[in-house]
Amino acid sequence: MKLYTLFLFLNVCALPVPAQQKPAVKVSGEVTMPLTIYADSLAQWPRITVNLKDRDGKDHSYSGTPIQAILEKAGVTMGKQLRGKNLSKYLMVKCADGYEVLFSLAELDSSFTDRQVILANETDGHALPADKGPFRLVVPGEKKPARSSFQVVEMVVKFAKD
Numbered sequence: 797m798k799l800y801t802l803f804l805f806l807n808v809c810a811l812p813v814p815a816q817q818k819p820a821v822k823v824s825g826e827v828t829m830p831l832t833i834y835a836d837s838l839a840q841w842p843r844i845t846v847n848l849k850d851r852d853g854k855d856h857s858y859s860g861t862p863i864q865a866i867l868e869k870a871g872v873t874m875g876k877q878l879r880g881k882n883l884s885k886y887l888m889v890k891c892a893d894g895y896e897v898l899f900s901l902a903e904l905d906s907s908f909t910d911r912q913v914i915l916a917n918e919t920d921g922h923a924l925p926a927d928k929g930p931f932r933l934v935v936p937g938e939k940k941p942a943r944s945s946f947q948v949v950e951m952v953v954k955f956a957k958d
């Protein structure tokens with residue numbers, strides 16, 4: 797009888813732990829090291845601040861990690877490796893509400909452009925509000941903020957060719 801109880805207990809212990817619902821951004825696809833970035837781990841990454849006008853033309857500051865640093869860490873072909881066939885790769889950014897925006901890798905690489913696209917978690921010195929956060933892709937230097945996607949949950953790198 798006791799053995800049976802122990803058996804039951806072990807079975808309960810072996811039940812899968814429910815998946816954590818911690819907000820995160822997954823980086824996958826044409827990467828050598830898939831990553832998951834959690835809200836509390838963004839502090840470990842390099843940080844910069846950029847400005848972005850909102851849809852009403854008002855300036856706001858956003859702080860976060862350059863997207864290039866994240867892609868490099870995941871082993872995406874950036875920098876010297878971004879040539880030849882690799883120039884046909886894109887980054888698709890996916891959001892909690894289904895919004896999706898696309899970038900060619902060259903748009904995000906400092907050997908092609910001075911523009912610094914960041915994965916931001918703060919605006920004007922505060923954490924992003926719930927409806928915009930915890931992560932927003934901030935794309936400075938465009939005429940409108942339509943590609944500055946909020947509630948980012950996934951970033952996928954793929955070849956545009958099949």
Ligand SMILES: Nc1nc2c(c(=O)[nH]1)N[C@H]1C(S)=C(S)[C@@H](COP(=O)(O)O)O[C@H]1N2
Nearest residue numbers: 850851852891893895941942944945946947
């Ligand atoms: N996830 C998500 N991000 C989004 C959108 C959206 O519908 N969903 N709209 C975009 C558009 S069209 C604009 S103009 C800006 C608005 O950003 P703002 O609130 O800072 O002005 O958010 C962009 N980011």
Ligand SMILES: [Mo]
Nearest residue numbers: 851940941942
């Ligand atoms: Mo917009």
